[in-house]
Amino acid sequence: MVKWETQAGLACREIAIFCTKHYGRQKDIHFEGRNLTVWDASDANIVFDIATGESEALLNITFTSNGVAKFKRHEAGRARGDTRVDV
Numbered sequence: 001m002v003k004w005e006t007q008a009g010l011a012c013r014e015i016a017i018f019c020t021k022h023y024g025r026q027k028d029i030h031f032e033g034r035n036l037t038v039w040d041a042s043d044a045n046i047v048f049d050i051a052t053g054e055s056e057a058l059l060n061i062t063f064t065s066n067g068v069a070k071f072k073r074h075e076a077g078r079a080r081g082d083t084r085v086d087v
Helices: 003-023 067-079
Strands: 027-031 034-040 044-052 057-065
Touching: 003 034, 003 044, 003 057
Parallel strands: none
Antiparallel strands: 027 034, 034 044, 044 057
């Protein structure tokens, strides 16, 4: 096993342990030819995916949340010069 495979494997393990500890048991989903690991959070989902090649690995973590829409609206307002801070 080469160094990048070991590092990717350790990162995957740490992510899985952390998310399982904080969000409970994972769900494994097959979507568009990919095997995804999903944890349900209180207002979101955490989706984890790994892709490997001959000399590298890509770890993808996606957080979904209802709060993302508020953030996007807030950032758009700031771009227009609006200085309000919404939380």
